[in-house]
Amino acid sequence: MEERNIGYVPQNYGLFPNMSVRANIEFGIKVRGVPRQERERRVRELVRLLGLEGLLDRRSQELSAGQQQRVALARALAIRPKLLLLDEPLSNLDPKSVRQSISYLRGLVDELSIGSLVVSHEISSLLEVADAVFFMESGKLYSLGSAEEALRNPRYLSAARYLGFETFLKVLRIDGNEAIVEGLGSVDLSLLGNRPARLDSSLALYLALRPMGVVVEDAGVGLDAVRCHLSVEGTAQGSYMWIEGMWRVRVRLPDGAEVLAVASRRVKAREAVTLCIDTNKVALVAGERF
Amino acid sequence: MRRFTALVALFSIAGGLVLLFFSYPIAVLFLVGGRGLIEALKVPAFVLALLVTLITSTVAAAASVVFGVPLAYILARHSFRLKGVIEALVDVPIAIPHIIVGVMIVLAFASYYGLGPLLAAHGIKIVDTLIGAALAVTYVSATYTIRVVQSAVQMLDPELEVVAMSLGASRLRTFFSVVLPNIGRSVASGALTSWARAASEAGALFIVAYEVRFGHQLVYPAPVAIYEAYVGLGVISAAKFSAAMLVVVLGIFLAARLLLGGHR
Known part of the structure; x- marks a missing residue:
């Protein structure tokens, strides 16, 4: 130095x-x-x-x-x-x-x-x-582009954790533009902001979600801002007030996967909810969840 | 606020006993020897003895700093193979009985073995000289400086050195501008401990320098002089010389500690 x-x-x-x-x-x-x-x-x-x-x-x-x-x-x-x-x-x-x-x-x-x-x-x-944002793990440095690019498309699961993504759902299969995703079923990849082609193909793929991109329907947080591209049913596991002044809700999907969502009110445990997922806030990432 | 518990009470009693054990003999020494103290300090041979002891222990303290601080720094900042061996070697002088240290110094520097013939050829005498006495007391006292400085360097944030070098300072400049000023107090306090340890040494001196050629005279180092007084004149006489030496050595020690700023 x-x-x-x-x-x-x-x-x-x-x-x-x-x-x-x-x-x-x-x-x-x-x-x-x-x-x-x-x-x-x-x-x-x-x-x-x-x-x-x-x-x-x-x-x-x-x-x-x-x-x-x-x-x-x-x-x-x-x-x-x-x-x-x-x-x-x-x-x-x-x-x-x-x-x-x-x-x-x-x-x-x-x-x-x-x-x-x-x-x-x-x-x-x-x-x-x-x-510009870079991510470093195990001695390797990854370039994530500008702050906006990094936030939209972190590309690596472990980088996404630093950038506000908190739910990672495993992609089970990709068929052209259609992906079969744990918890969600079929997802149209053309709706996502990022291009899966740039991902490291030797790693498993995950759909990364921000709590802000998953809204409990009928308890929406300015629902007009969050476009409901994808909706899915689930059971609330409990909720807590978070630093943005909104409620965070843990929701279990029918196949057992868990998703972190937001709501404008407290959602009781075991309450059945419909989640509205804004695919603009979803990124496809490569990596390992654990 | 700590509460005064039964445990604290118990520990205070135990600790108090230790402190009493430390101070009680000193009190008795001054009670017995205190009156003869001034008288002892008027004996020219004893004043010379004290002077010899002060010189050799100051040399020992200085040598501990000059040679010990670099070693302490390396031990604190670097790890390398066989470091454990070196760490143990630093502690060895404390573990060797000091009378044996005396024998080793004579063997190594003043006999037909080792460096003896080489030193003799250059006219350097070890036995019964200030050099020999200084060698002996340095051997038994330098460890304290090394250990104190080593732990001070370990406490010092290594980032300071990284920053200094990032700003363009050489390693040497970094050491003198950033490391040394921040461990100065510990260097002084380590040197003081080495000094006090060197001043109190008798065992090694019995072998190496029972008497020291000082100018044209032969002078006993102070601890040897006290031993002589004890053997020749008895314990009361030894007490007054002891009290006199204690006043001088402890006086310097406490004054230096005060200068260093109290409790460290």
Whole structure:
């Protein structure tokens, strides 16, 4: 990493506890022998960019997590890196600091136009600043395209788990445009957003569903927004209020498969329900469920 | 807030007994030897003895830092084959009876075996010299610095070094700018422990440097001087020299600890 000119911000920020904020930011350019005047100019610029006014003489231990992260960012940016590498940048922050962090990140990307590589397990908040999404598993890196492409068509089951898909139904057979799917029966693949041809054929295929794409009929969540391409009967197993302010319902399909759906009201266990599946929110993925 | 339970009470009694066991003999020593303390410090031969001991233990502490810190860093940061053997070797000096350490030092550096003839050819004398005394007390005390520094490095987040190198710092620069300042307190505290251990060494010195050539005189290292007083003059006389040495050594030890900032 040292020779490749990569600015690195580790998960715990890695501020040098023996140095002031200013000394932290200046460390890299001092090591590289940047003259004092230029160093001060860069520090001033980074202080403005990252809102670090008044913190320069503090010690890292006195800073909040959000401030520490900005100091670490400033330190990494001071060397004018070709690439910025951030490891789990949101994992130590409270929700307010997450918003702040995202807005600083966006500002940096816009203003400095430095390519930034962000590694995270919790990517939902980061998708709004991402130009491209990659997925890494067992040492292999998969390119998933833009955030929109990744969300529409994650292609790999294990990638889909990170992108909001929570139900995976096994595809038993594909016949031209028709797939026979566990729990659903026959599904017209031409209705799906993605093209099955690009999938890894050595793996099993699954239909990946988002809870938002499966709506309990007559308890719809703005049903007009969710087109009912496919409907299926099932039995509710119970429901709980979820973070989007809607009810999540576990529904068992006649053949035993379980689906996560949403509803605008509590659905009692053992209640018979009709599910309305929006195939635009369904993706065909390859992988293994367990 | 911890509640004061029966367990805490029981442990406090057990712990109190240990503390009493530690402090009671010191109290008696000062009770018996305290009055002769000033008198002992006016005996020129004994002052020289203390000086010799302070010099050799300071050399030992310095050597522990210079040679021990790099080893501690490697042990803390790297794993390699036979690391277990090296880890054990670091502890060996504590396990060897110190009188045997003395015999080994003489055999290895001042006899017809080992490095003895080579050193003799260059006029380097080991037996009854400051060099020999320093070698002996370093052997029995360096382990403490290595262990304390090793655990301090293990506690230090390795990401700090990764970041420093990503910013362009060399490994050496990283060590001196990022690692050392953050373990400085532990280095000092380890050195202090080694120093105190070296100052208290008698066994190895009995063999290597019962007397030390210091300028034109022959001087007993302080622990040997106290032993001499005990054998020749009796326990009361030994007590006043002991009290005097304890005041000096403990005084330096406690002052240094205070400087390092209390409880660490």
